[in-house]
Every structure is written in C-alpha cells, then in structure tokens.
Amino acid sequence: MRTHRLLPSLLLLGSLSMTAACSSGSSGSSGTATAARPGPSATTAPVRTVDPARIKGLRLVSDNSEDPSCAWATTYPDVPGATAMTDAMKKDVQGRLATFRELCEESSGVAGELNISHQFLVASGDVLGVRLTTLGGGGVGSGLARRTYWYDGGAGAYRTASDLVADGSRDAFLAALKSGLKGREGTDADTLDEAFDNRSSLVGELGDMDFTADGDLRVTFAPGTVGAVPAGSYVVTLSRATVTPWLSAFGRRVQRQTVRPSASLDLxxxxxxxxxxxTRTASGDDDTDCAQVKCVALTFDDGPSAAYTGTLLTYLDRYDARATFFTVGQNVVAHPELVRAEARGGNEVGNHSWSHPDLTRLTAEQVAHQLNRTSAAIQAATGQAPTLFRPPYGAVNTTVRNATRLSAVLWTLDTEDWKYPDASKVAESVVSKVKRNDVVLMHDIHPTSVAAVPQILRTLSADGYHFVTVSHLRATM
Known part of the structure; x- marks a missing residue:
C-alpha cells in the first residue's frame, strides 16, 4: 500500500447536496416537497439501519490494487438467492473498473483512485436493496456516483430504482420531482424543462432512490442531471402520503419492509x-521477548473475508502464531464473528478505515469519520477498541495523524501478494527476504495469500522465528 496522488475533484466522500425535504406550506410545491439549505448539514429524513450480519450466507466480493499508479478498491455484496441482482452489480463494478484501468494506462498513472463501497438499504421479507457508491474512476464533475439495486424475492427478479414507481404514475411522479427542484440554487427553468421533457432518458437517470424509516421516498439526482455539475447532487424527498399511490406493487413492498422490517430475509x-x-482461545498475554529471540509481525489487510479469514486463523493456530489484522469497517459489520475469532485467538485487530479511501485526500472530519466508524464496529465485535490503524495505500500525512488518536502502522516488507496468483511465489517473497523484527504486509482477501501462510509459518519457525503482533513487537524489540 503506497501513497499516490488523487485528482482534486475527488476530495469529498459525499457531494454537495441541494436537498428538498418534506413539508407542507412551501411555495410552489403543492405541499409535496420544499427546499432545505444545501450541504451535508441539511435536514435529512430518518434512515433505518440494516445489520448485514443477520443476512445468512452473505459474502462481500472485495478486491483492490496496491499499484500506486492505478489504485482502486471495490466491494459489493453477494446474497444467496439474489443472483440476478449480484450479476447486475458485478457487471457495473467490472465496467467501471475496466474504464478506470484504461484511463490509468492512457494517463501514465495520474488517473487518481477508484473506490466503490456498498450500503444495505433493506434486507427483510422478500426484499433486498443495496446502494453502491463510486468515488473517482475518471468521471466528470465531483467523481461521485450512486446507484441503488433491488431484488424482488416474490418474483425472483432484479429490479431497478425506477421499478419502484408504477408505469401509469410516472408522469405525476416526475411532475412532483420537477416541482421540488424549482428555484434550487444551480438550477434554472430551461435546464429543468430540458431534463424533464426527455422523459425516457430521465427515468433512466433515476438510479438512486430509497425510502426513509417514515416511508417517504428519497430521490437523488446525480451531478449534472438537473443542474450545474459544480452544485453536486440534488435530493428530493416525497412524503409517504404523496408517493404511496404512485408506487408499483413491488415499490409498496419495499416501502413496507423499510418502515416495518420483518424478522428475517427470505428470497x-x-x-x-x-x-x-x-474457536481457538488464547490469552492476550505473550511472554515472547523480541530483544532475545527473532520475531516477525505478520499483518493482513482488507478483511475479514468470509471465504478465507477462518482458514487463515486455523493455520495460525497450528503454529501458535499471532498476527495483526487491519480490518475494513464495512467488512467488520458484515462478519463480526470472524473479527471476534481473530481477537479470541490472541491476534490483534487494527483499523484500516471504513471503505479503503486514500485518507490524505480527505478533510480531517472525513478521516475521523472513516476511522471512528470502523473503531466502533471493531469494539462492538470484540469488546475492545483498536489502538492501531493502517492507512490505505500507506497514505498518511499530518492531517490524518491529527484526526485520530490511533497509532499509524506501515510495514518493512511488502509481499506484493496482490500481484501473484501463485501461493508459492507469495511464500517465497517472505521467506527469501524476511529479517528480524520485520512487519510483513499481506492480505486475507486473496486465496493465494492465505494458501501461502502454512509454508511461511513452517519455514520461518524452523529458522527460529516467533510470530507476534505489531503492538507486542513494538513493546519488546
């Protein structure tokens, strides 16, 4: 993970919002929507939180590059039964990634960063909803794009955001949206007329829609869709009373499951x-004296992975080895049982941000949000807050350090395991180069990296090495 430069347009984790919130008595809105002040501090409707750990069989499809000239990190969920929806997300993610890689090649390594993260909107009854948020990737404007994906378990079909609204209600629905946008900063009558006159094109642009906990429908327009690109995205929220008659049968089920979620998801x-x-339990105490014996700290980034982390823990257990796991927050909340197993086995759990962005290109407030949210998830899973963090790509500066009390950890030996789909090469990159007191960088989201661990443990143990956590190494070397 190495530092690199990002395009200035990708500074923000969220775009500037021009929000239209529900209210009666607004001029020109027919009582359906009014404007609130722009920006992240604008009044927003309540959102119901979904606990991904309750989704049986959930796997997160995560991948990333550590190439400093073409850095990207992507993740999307794979839920049993929702194959068509998973395929749609996969297609979109792979398409954006392919475009970004082409831009990397054309721009000789100054394309910035691509980051795709996910959020569950609904996961109950026979309804599943997910939002993918894309930052960067060589897009225009703010570099921010959001799209919601829906799965109808009753029909066994993938649905788009526009499928929440009945075909016969589209005209009334679009008219209400246009009314909610009139007079907003960055829009004008001609721009709105042009956007809304092209009805079929606009419906296709409505890719981000979801319901609040109160049943209101929130519609987000991407930058440049209905206003000036620099103004960012625009949000119009239509009240439950207004929008419910316009919803499709599926849309009403989504609304109902958002307001009053079922106890479980059944697709x-x-x-x-x-x-x-x-289930290994090991004391957090370790009497290894790294001043007297050879020590090495194996570290694993980007997990936990439902497919591979458990296997890795089993390998460590066989050699009574301890390691440090720098976990990504959105993976922690999806698989807290694996994070608990890491800690229970005497390993150290560190913070690797919520969604793997380059922290040096964020504001201090955004850095704190990325790290604090992840620390809270780790503490909820293990009962103990982390003390260490590893900045994605190794990118750290004064702003990042001052935004947190966590201690930054980099590495002394980079295996570059993401480059090699060959476990033997990954193992050789460690055993042929390791030195006493090294901090070794690996990843537990790659199967070949995990498969290399037994050879690493076996060879280095025979050479007299002891495997300790980063904190233990720091304290005793």
Whole structure:
C-alpha cells in the first residue's frame, strides 16, 4: 500500500447536496416537497439501519490494487438467492473498473483512485436493496456516483430504482420531482424543462432512490442531471402520503419492509453453508521477548473475508502464531464473528478505515469519520477498541495523524501478494527476504495469500522465528 496522488475533484466522500425535504406550506410545491439549505448539514429524513450480519450466507466480493499508479478498491455484496441482482452489480463494478484501468494506462498513472463501497438499504421479507457508491474512476464533475439495486424475492427478479414507481404514475411522479427542484440554487427553468421533457432518458437517470424509516421516498439526482455539475447532487424527498399511490406493487413492498422490517430475509433460496469459525482461545498475554529471540509481525489487510479469514486463523493456530489484522469497517459489520475469532485467538485487530479511501485526500472530519466508524464496529465485535490503524495505500500525512488518536502502522516488507496468483511465489517473497523484527504486509482477501501462510509459518519457525503482533513487537524489540 503506497501513497499516490488523487485528482482534486475527488476530495469529498459525499457531494454537495441541494436537498428538498418534506413539508407542507412551501411555495410552489403543492405541499409535496420544499427546499432545505444545501450541504451535508441539511435536514435529512430518518434512515433505518440494516445489520448485514443477520443476512445468512452473505459474502462481500472485495478486491483492490496496491499499484500506486492505478489504485482502486471495490466491494459489493453477494446474497444467496439474489443472483440476478449480484450479476447486475458485478457487471457495473467490472465496467467501471475496466474504464478506470484504461484511463490509468492512457494517463501514465495520474488517473487518481477508484473506490466503490456498498450500503444495505433493506434486507427483510422478500426484499433486498443495496446502494453502491463510486468515488473517482475518471468521471466528470465531483467523481461521485450512486446507484441503488433491488431484488424482488416474490418474483425472483432484479429490479431497478425506477421499478419502484408504477408505469401509469410516472408522469405525476416526475411532475412532483420537477416541482421540488424549482428555484434550487444551480438550477434554472430551461435546464429543468430540458431534463424533464426527455422523459425516457430521465427515468433512466433515476438510479438512486430509497425510502426513509417514515416511508417517504428519497430521490437523488446525480451531478449534472438537473443542474450545474459544480452544485453536486440534488435530493428530493416525497412524503409517504404523496408517493404511496404512485408506487408499483413491488415499490409498496419495499416501502413496507423499510418502515416495518420483518424478522428475517427470505428470497426463496437455500443459504450457502457458512464456513466454520475457529474457536481457538488464547490469552492476550505473550511472554515472547523480541530483544532475545527473532520475531516477525505478520499483518493482513482488507478483511475479514468470509471465504478465507477462518482458514487463515486455523493455520495460525497450528503454529501458535499471532498476527495483526487491519480490518475494513464495512467488512467488520458484515462478519463480526470472524473479527471476534481473530481477537479470541490472541491476534490483534487494527483499523484500516471504513471503505479503503486514500485518507490524505480527505478533510480531517472525513478521516475521523472513516476511522471512528470502523473503531466502533471493531469494539462492538470484540469488546475492545483498536489502538492501531493502517492507512490505505500507506497514505498518511499530518492531517490524518491529527484526526485520530490511533497509532499509524506501515510495514518493512511488502509481499506484493496482490500481484501473484501463485501461493508459492507469495511464500517465497517472505521467506527469501524476511529479517528480524520485520512487519510483513499481506492480505486475507486473496486465496493465494492465505494458501501461502502454512509454508511461511513452517519455514520461518524452523529458522527460529516467533510470530507476534505489531503492538507486542513494538513493546519488546
């Protein structure tokens, strides 16, 4: 993970919002929507939180490059039964990634960063909703794009955001949206007329829609869709009373499951078997004296991974080895049982941000949000807050350091395991180069990296090495 430069347009984690919030008595809105002040501090409707750990068989498809000239990190969920929806997300993610890689090649490594993260909107009854948020990727304007994906378990079909609204109600729905946008800063009558006159094109642009906990429908227009690109995105929220008559049958089910979620999610498919979670318990105490014996700290970034982290913990257990896991927050909340197993086995759990952005290109407030949110998830899973963080790409500066009390950890040996789909090469990159007191960088989201661990442990143990956590190494070397 190495530092690199980002395009200035990708500074923000969120775009500037021009929000239209529900209210009666607004001039020109027919009582359906009015404007609130722009920016992140604008009044927003309540949002119901979804606990991804309750989704049986959930796997997060995560991948990233550590190439400093073409840095990207992507993740999207794979939920049993929602194959068509997963395929749609996969297609979009791979398409954006392919475009970004082409831009990297054309721009000789100054394309910035691509970051795609996910959020569950609904996961109950026979309804599943997910939002993917894309930052960067060589797009115009703010470099921010959001799209919501929906799955109808009753029909066994993938749905787009526009499918929440009945076909026969589209005209009334679009008219209400246009009314909610009139007079907003950055828009003008001609721009709105042009956008809304092209009805079929506009419906296709409505890719980000969801319901609040009160049942209101929130519609987000991407930058440049209905106003000036520098103004960012525009949000119009239509009240439950106004929008409900316009919803499709599926839209009403989504609304109902958002307001009053069912106890479980049932998409009509058998949940995939969940890999066993190691049950090893080891004391947090370690009497290894790294001043007297050879020590090495193995560190694993970007997990936990439902497919591979449990296996890695089993390998560590066989050699009584301890490691440090720098976990990504959105993965922690999806698989807290694996994070608990890491800590229970005597390993150290560190913070690797919520969604793997380059922290040096964020404001201090945004850095704090990325790290604090992840620390809270780790503490909820393990009962103990982390003390260490590893900045994605190794990118750290004064702003990042001052935004947190966590201690930054980099590395002394980079395996570059993401480059090699060959476990033996990954193992050789460690055993042929390791030195006493090294901090080794690896990743537990790559199967070949995990498969290399037994050879690393076996060879280095025979050479007299002891495997300790980063904190223990720091304290005793």
């Amino acid at each position: 009509g498919a058998t949940a995939r078997p969940t890999p066993a979670v190691p």
